[in-house]
Amino acid sequence: MAAMTMRRRPAMEVVVVVVAVVMMLGGGARAGGPLKAHYYRHACPEAEVVVREIVTARVAADPAALPARLLRLFFHDCFVRGCDASVLIDSTSGSSAEKDAAPNGSLAGYDVIDSAKAVLEAVCPGVVSCADIVALAARDAVSFQFGRDLWDVQLGRRDGVVSLASEALSNLPAPTDNFTTLRSNFAGKGLDVKDLVILSGAHTIGVGHCNLFGARLFNFTGAAAPSADPTLNAAYAAQLRATCGSASNNVTAVPMDPGSAARFDAHYFVNLKLGRGLFASDAALLDDRHAAALIHDLTGQDRFLAEFKNAIRKMGRVGVLTGDQGEIRRNCRIVNSK
Numbered sequence: 472m473a474a475m476t477m478r479r480r481p482a483m484e485v486v487v488v489v490v491a492v493v494m495m496l497g498g499g500a501r502a503g504g505p506l507k508a509h510y511y512r513h514a515c516p517e518a519e520v521v522v523r524e525i526v527t528a529r530v531a532a533d534p535a536a537l538p539a540r541l542l543r544l545f546f547h548d549c550f551v552r553g554c555d556a557s558v559l560i561d562s563t564s565g566s567s568a569e570k571d572a573a574p575n576g577s578l579a580g581y582d583v584i585d586s587a588k589a590v591l592e593a594v595c596p597g598v599v600s601c602a603d604i605v606a607l608a609a610r611d612a613v614s615f616q617f618g619r620d621l622w623d624v625q626l627g628r629r630d631g632v633v634s635l636a637s638e639a640l641s642n643l644p645a646p647t648d649n650f651t652t653l654r655s656n657f658a659g660k661g662l663d664v665k666d667l668v669i670l671s672g673a674h675t676i677g678v679g680h681c682n683l684f685g686a687r688l689f690n691f692t693g694a695a696a697p698s699a700d701p702t703l704n705a706a707y708a709a710q711l712r713a714t715c716g717s718a719s720n721n722v723t724a725v726p727m728d729p730g731s732a733a734r735f736d737a738h739y740f741v742n743l744k745l746g747r748g749l750f751a752s753d754a755a756l757l758d759d760r761h762a763a764a765l766i767h768d769l770t771g772q773d774r775f776l777a778e779f780k781n782a783i784r785k786m787g788r789v790g791v792l793t794g795d796q797g798e799i800r801r802n803c804r805i806v807n808s809k
């Protein structure tokens with residue numbers, strides 16, 4: 472009996488190994504490992520140059536607005552189903568897509584991605600994912616004013632096939648979020664408090680609409696007289712009140728980093744410390760000791776750029792599809808038909 476057991480053990484082990492391998496390989500889509508630098512080197516050597524040339528030409532024509540738009544597009548892509556270009560998919564008659572959710576109402580830059588995709592489909596059809604184009608476009612647009620790449624983009628993302636407005640609503644942080652909510656939202660994406668602080672530094676460029684911070688300006692305390700959020704610098708609050716006119720003004724937008732609105736620099740953190748963070752979610756970063764210590768440490772430009780490079784690379788890996796997961800969309804707005 473004992474001898475039989477001993478003879479059977481190797482066979483059992485083989486079964487266990489086979490089952491484990493089948494489980495690893497099975498279940499449909501497989502992850503193909505990590506993203507890689509120059510992933511398209513062989514399959515589409517022109518890929519990175521094509522995106523760079525198109526983005527650079529478009530940013531040269533609109534340097535004030537487009538870098539912020541393309542950077543935010545990348546963030547909103549990565550925070551819903553990972554960086555899978557699900558933000559680019561159009562709604563269909565039966566399904567409202569991410570881009571039609573309220574927090575994405577002011578997203579822009581889709582046409583730049585479409586232009587790059589159209590050229591890439593002509594040069595090397597079915598090879599370069601929309602998700603990678605979004606990641607490259609954000610880097611190229613923000614880097615424009617520096618004349619050098621601010622970070623390297625690892626590639627090999629594949630495109631998702633699902634896009635739901637309801638998921639954009641539940642996954643994107645809101646400008647009214649407090650620190651605890653922001654921290655847990657980022658943690659849900661595998662990003663820590665440092666990433667939250669550094670990535671919020673993206674608000675060094677771009678604009679915010681009055682209705683998204685209006686509640687901080689008008690009768691904040693509930694008193695009849697005009698009263699602002701006490702964490703807002705009083706002069707800044709008065710200036711914003713005059714510009715916005717009302718808390719519900721959804722037409723007027725103001726720079727998020729007054730004094731250095733066009734530069735991608737550490738000045739956002741200078742403003743934060745002066746009570747000039749535009750959104751409640753910006754000001755909330757000072758409510759946590761760890762986050763506040765980082766902010767106080769972060770005013771140097773070189774340090775900010777070095778930290779931003781690490782954090783945005785990390786954000787660019789959130790929930791990515793690789794290997795044979797997802798697909799390479801032919802048109803970034805439409806899932807391929809089977």
Ligand code: HEM
Pocket residue numbers: 536538539540542543546577644645646647648653667670671673674676677678679680681683724750752
């Ligand atoms: C921490 C949580 C965040 C919240 C609550 C938040 C919220 C917002 C809001 C409400 C706006 C203004 C939208 C409008 O008025 O139309 C905005 C703009 C922007 N956000 Fe964020 N954001 C966050 C993090 C980030 C991150 C991580 C990035 C990028 C890495 C980013 C990049 C931008 C950019 C560049 C703009 C300006 C867009 C433009 O001018 O078109 N944000 N954000």
